[in-house]
Amino acid sequence: MSKNKTGNREQRIITDLLRLAGIAINGTNPWDIIVHDNRVYPALLHEGSLGLGESYMAGWWDCEQPDQLIARLIKADLENQVKTSVKFQIRMLLSKIINFQNRRRALEVGKVHYDIDPNLYRCMLDSEMNYSCGYWKNASTLEEAQRAKLELSCLKLKLEPGMKVLDIGCGFGAFAKHAAKYHKVKVVGITISEQQATWARKNCEGNSVEIRFQDYRDVAEHFDRIVSIGMFEHVGKKNYQEYMATVFRNLVDDGLFLLHTIGTNSKDGVDPWVTKYIFPNSALPMAQEIPNACAGHFVIEDWHNLGYDYVKTLSAWYKNFIRYWNSLGKTHDERFYRMWTYYLSVFMGGFQARQLEVWQVVLSKNHQVRDYVPVR
Numbered sequence: 127m128s129k130n131k132t133g134n135r136e137q138r139i140i141t142d143l144l145r146l147a148g149i150a151i152n153g154t155n156p157w158d159i160i161v162h163d164n165r166v167y168p169a170l171l172h173e174g175s176l177g178l179g180e181s182y183m184a185g186w187w188d189c190e191q192p193d194q195l196i197a198r199l200i201k202a203d204l205e206n207q208v209k210t211s212v213k214f215q216i217r218m219l220l221s222k223i224i225n226f227q228n229r230r231r232a233l234e235v236g237k238v239h240y241d242i243d244p245n246l247y248r249c250m251l252d253s254e255m256n257y258s259c260g261y262w263k264n265a266s267t268l269e270e271a272q273r274a275k276l277e278l279s280c281l282k283l284k285l286e287p288g289m290k291v292l293d294i295g296c297g298f299g300a301f302a303k304h305a306a307k308y309h310k311v312k313v314v315g316i317t318i319s320e321q322q323a324t325w326a327r328k329n330c331e332g333n334s335v336e337i338r339f340q341d342y343r344d345v346a347e348h349f350d351r352i353v354s355i356g357m358f359e360h361v362g363k364k365n366y367q368e369y370m371a372t373v374f375r376n377l378v379d380d381g382l383f384l385l386h387t388i389g390t391n392s393k394d395g396v397d398p399w400v401t402k403y404i405f406p407n408s409a410l411p412m413a414q415e416i417p418n419a420c421a422g423h424f425v426i427e428d429w430h431n432l433g434y435d436y437v438k439t440l441s442a443w444y445k446n447f448i449r450y451w452n453s454l455g456k457t458h459d460e461r462f463y464r465m466w467t468y469y470l471s472v473f474m475g476g477f478q479a480r481q482l483e484v485w486q487v488v489l490s491k492n493h494q495v496r497d498y499v500p501v502r
Contacts, residue, residue: 136167147202149195157194159187179399179472183464192468196475243457244321246466247298249450250443255298255329258356258386259436259484263502268442271435276304279353281501282428282488283384285309289350292316292376294342295357299326299335305353306333314349316340342369345376351384352377358387359408366411366419374423374491382498383424383489388436389413390482397472404469416487424489428500433483440474 141151150158159166163186169177178199181187189195247255252272260271261278279301285291287310293302296315299322306313312334317323318341326337342357352373361369373383390410401408417426447454447466455463476482490498 136171137164140167140170143204147198147204149198156191157189157198159189159195161187163187174398176398176402179403179465179468182468183403183461185460185464192471193474193478196472197478200475200479200481242321243454244325245457246447246454249454250446251298254300254303255325256300257297259388259432260439260442261432262435262438268439268446271439271442272300273304276301277308278501279355279384279386279486280305280309282486283351283353283382285311285351287311290314290348292345292349292352294345294352294354294373295360296322296326296337297356298322299329299337301353301355302326302335302337303330303333306330306335310334311351312336314338316342316345342372345372347376348378349376350378350381352381353384353386355384355386356388358385359410360405361409362407363409363411363415366415370419370423373489377491379491379494381491382427382495385416385485385487385489387411387485387487388482389416389485390476392481400469400472403465410482413485416485420489423492425492425495426487427490427495427498428486428488430486430500430502431483432486433477433480436482436484437474437477440470440477444470444474 144151144159148157149155152158152160163181163184166177166181166186169181169186171177173180182192247257251257252260252268254272254276256272256275259275260268261275262271263274265271265274283291285305289311291302291305291311291313293305293313293315296302296317299315302313302315305311313330313336315326315330315335315337317326317337317339320339323337323339326335330337354373358369377383388410390412392410393412394409396409420426444467447470451463458466473482477484488498488500
């Protein structure tokens with residue numbers, strides 16, 4: 127078969143598949159794909175979601191609202207009708223026997239995603255640099271939503287002055303600062319990103335906060351409360367039980383643990399494009415994996431789904447990134463711009479399609495806490 131005939135065949139297949147999701151090639155809807163280079167068709171057919179993202183980064187196609195495109199693709203389950211990258215298939219098989227989130231590999235996400243231009247996060251996030259879902263119940267701005275999330279988390283933990291709190295994956299220090307400043311507790315924050323540790327120390331100056339560059343598996347001391355906001359996504363399925371055992375070991379008997387994490391209804395919990403370009407070695411948990419990992423250690427006191435709040439949060443980040451691109455573009459090229467906007471769009475689409483959720487789960491040690499009243 128000639129190269130031209132092969133190309134036409136690939137174009138027909140992709141066009142027909144996209145039509146199942148209500149997506150047209152060069153159409154007028156905001157979720158339609160505008161093709162600039164016909165190499166996009168074999169990329170989509172043979173590489174699936176990896177090819178979709180890489181071809182967008184290469185400028186082979188555009189879309190007015192990529193998040194709506196992604197949501198429609200997910201709802202139509204088209205990913206399972208095209209080939210997945212052979213490299214990704216091999217990686218998924220290896221992940222069943224190799225721990226991609228061991229101590230050495232766990233550091234990769236810090237270097238790739240967090241140890242980059244701090245101006246990017248300063249421009250995109252709120253003033254306290256919260257890099258997780260806000261709480262929009264009574265909020266109208268990103269600042270309000272992030273403050274509300276921090277306070278909601280503190281209330282769920284039932285913090286009292288003088289308590290010692292461990293913040294696993296403390297990010298840029300927003301929770302540690304808020305909890306120490308407004309609830310008069312002592313916080314130890316740990317992160318595997320050297321840049322985050324440096325920023326968090328500066329952000330938390332003047333408060334009873336200690337920031338450490340440390341793996342969670344190396345913590346060995348007692349805390350009245352433990353919190354983890356937006357870090358469990360990097361733990362890895364092979365490490366869930368060890369993670370919960372580590373929290374259990376470091377938590378006092380009548381303590382509380384708040385786990386804030388993105389979750390998914392996809393059994394793999396891994397997207398090949400996101401894994402390659404955004405969050406190396408990441409894997410999102412399925413709902414049943416959390417209680418399975420807790421068995422023998424914790425009782426689930428409360429499970430709160432904030433999934434739609436992340437659509438608003440990501441939208442605010444996207445708008446901030448676009449707004450400040452003129453200054454960010456001095457140190458980042460067009461390919462980075464397309465990669466980052468696509469990353470935010472992919473997650474927006476995932477939450478819109480309800481493939482992704484955000485869970486805040488409150489856990490206590492077996493039979494040690496009584497009459498816990500959920501907070502909303």
